[in-house]
Amino acid sequence: MPLEFGLWRVDDKPVRVATRPMPLESRLEELIEADPEILGRPLLLIGRQVQTDHGKVVDLLGMDAEGGLHVLELKRDRTPREVVAQLLDYGSWVQELTNEQVREIYATYARSRDLAEELDEAFALRFGGNVPEALNSTHALTVVASEIDAATERIITYLASGYGVPVNVLFFRYFEDEGHSYLARTWLLDDAEDVAPSPGKKGRGKQEPWNGTDWYVSFGDESGHRNWEDALRYGFVSAGGGDWFCRTLRSLPVGARVFTHIPKAGYVGVGMVSGEPKPFEEAALTVDGESRRMADLPLKGSYRASDGTADEEGGEDRREWIVPVDWEQAVPRERALWRTGFFANQNSACKLRARFTIEEVSRHFGIG
Incomplete structure (x- = not known):
């Protein structure tokens, strides 16, 4: 039984x-949209009255900080x-949603509400981090109700506790006192396993697609060991100081397009x-059409590891590794x-799948 308030x-x-009794149970939908904190767990609302492929309509669709989806369905009458x-029908639909479809659902919702933020921005504002590369890797199903009958409780408990179905009831109580209205909430199953994998077609499409060309590069210049003015002038990116720092940079293939980011500054x-x-x-x-040893150039950074070379005994390679780059567009750090x-x-380098970043940086720098 749920905790009684x-x-x-x-x-x-x-x-x-x-x-x-709740005057209009459907008003819960409006209250949740106005402030998802009412649910008692951090969620970003990404859809309301979402049309499924089966001709049905999901009341509310949310996303958690791990990119999992939450279906919220009002019991009504x-x-x-x-x-x-x-x-359960909605669960069978939502588990098949690809990264692209999730983004389309949010874009439709944002347009209907005149929201200026794209999904990546809205996610960062809500959770303080980047959208996970894989969206909808888990999902949860929630009945939202002002009251439930014994049969609903038995069915939900049976599915969740007996078979691990990610279903629960968010149960509201409505109070009135001297012209003021109050809501109190509790969950039917406090210890239920409330998320489940969303494998869909063996996981295909959950991760944002990679275009096969674009890479992210982090150019850390805060120590003075390397300097962005050098990289801007002579055309290169670099990383070093240990295997973890240089390994990913060394994987950059010739012909890759690199989006270079300075931590705490920007692209x-x-x-x-x-x-x-x-x-x-x-x-x-x-340099000026002529190949020159980098060590012979007038540089602001040192680009030398503390021990100068790789460890001859098979230890960490602490050297600075250099990757030549022809800049399509590049600006000083202050810009x-x-x-x-x-x-x-x-990571010093990784595949860049974040479409929002690619599009906005390309637009800013005038790159097709």
Whole structure:
């Protein structure tokens, strides 16, 4: 049984606040949309009255901080069999949604509500991080009700506890006191496993597609060991100081397009990798049409590891690795571009799938 709420006003002597039937249970949908915090768990609302492929309409669709989807369905006046069957039908639909379809659902919702933020921005504002590369890897199903009957409780408990179906009931109580209205909430199953994998077609389409060309590069210049002015002038990106830092950079193929980001500053350049990675001591760059050893150039950064070379005994390679780049467009550090929702992580290089970042940085730098 769900926890039963009682509410008392204690300005003077305790006075119990009367529980009332919810005037319009459908108003819960409006209240949740206005403030999803009512649900008691962080969610970003991405759809309302969402049309499924089966001709049905999902009341509310939300997303959690891990990119999992949450179907919220109001019980209204339907029978237990109707509401549970509907919710399970929605579960069969939602588990098949691809990354692209999830983004389309949010875009439709944003347009209908005149929201300026794209999904990546809205996600970052809500959760303080980047949209996961894989969306809809899990899903949860929730009946939203002001009251439930014994049959609904039995069915939900049977499915969740006996068979691990990610279904639960969010149960509201409505109170009135001297012209004021209050809501209290609880879950039917506090310890239920409330998310389940959304494999769909063996996981295909959950991850945002990669175009096979674009890479993210982090150019950390805060230590002074490397300097963006050098990279901007001579055309390169670099990383080093340990295997973890240089391994991903060394995977950049010739012809890759790199979106270069300076941590705590923003995106400063987009260019094409024009040569194989080399340690600083062996690297050569093209300057005024002539190939020159990088070590012979006038540089602001040192680009030398503390021990100068790779560990001869098979330890970590602490050398600085250089990758030549022909800049399509690049700017000084003080003109770096940053927007809420842009992709950034601690890898020196990785495949860039974040469409919002690619499109906005390309647009800003005038790149097709």
